[in-house]
Amino acid sequence: MRFDILTLFPELFDSYLGQSILKLAIQRGLVDVQTHNFRDFAEGRHKKVDDKPFGGGPGMLLMCPPIFDCVESVVALDDRPSKLIMMSPQGRTLDQRLVEELAEEERLIILCGRYEGFDDRIREGLQPLEVSAGDFICNGGEVPAMMLIDTVIRLIPEVLGDETSARYDSFSESGLLEHPQYTRPREFRGMAVPEILLSGNHEAIAAWRHEQSLERTEQRRADLLDK
Structure with missing residues (x-):
């Protein structure tokens, strides 16, 4: 999958693209992430991309010409069909269902305001x-764009070390919050791992985990049960 990030601050992505799972996915050719600067498509000596809003009001708005030119230029870089996304607090909320839809795309072009x-x-x-x-409101669309990329790449085949990992995350196949998990040591400061997880009875463990997911969802996100 290819991601094209259109932003005024492409350098914000330098560290992000060089870390952890995303870095490995890029190195293995599973994911391609390119950044593009709106200012490269602005005219004049000062490469102006913003101006005051008509009618008055605080702040500045990103202008049409450099944004349209940037998008049209980036679309032409690759023949694959693409979906254009604008990160906006007025948009559809990024949830697991939307992530699954976006993971089916071949290419995502993301506008960061x-x-x-x-x-x-x-x-x-x-x-x-x-x-x-x-x-909530961020200073720009860059951090939300990173969140979107992070959630989508988890569903791309071979990106995660264990292909079943994403299936058991909160909000995934069951639509429930994930059950509690434990690792060594078996006891720490008086807190012990539930005995059922040490039993080796996989059927009983699966039933316990489902019960815990239901209980945790009811306590913390009862709205998910209605869905």
Whole structure:
């Protein structure tokens, strides 16, 4: 899968792309991540990409010309069909169902806003899928874009060391929160690992884990049970 990140601050992704699972996925050719700077498509000596909003108001808005030019140039770099995404607090909430949908795509092009956001004609003209990381505001779309990439790559075949790992995560196949897990030592500061996990009875362990998932979901996210 290919990700193209369109941003004013591509350097923010340097460290992120060089770490952990994503780094290995890139090295193995399972994932391709490219960054592109809106400012490279701006005109004039100062490469201006923003301006004051019509009608007044605080802050600056990203202008149409450099954003349209950047998107159209990036789309042309690869023949694979792509889905354009705009990170926006007004968009569809990023949940596991949406992650699964996006993981089916061959290529994702992600727009990262800054300042007071985008001129609305960018949304109107480019028709992106607007995606929100949650009901809060970030300084820009870069960190939410990293979250989106992180969640999607987990579902790409061979990215995770154990192909079953993603199936048992919270919100995945069962739609429930994940059951509690334990490792060595068997006892720590008076807290012991549940005996059922040491029994070797896999059927009983599976039943216990499902029961724990249900209980934890009911206590912490009862809304998920309604779904």
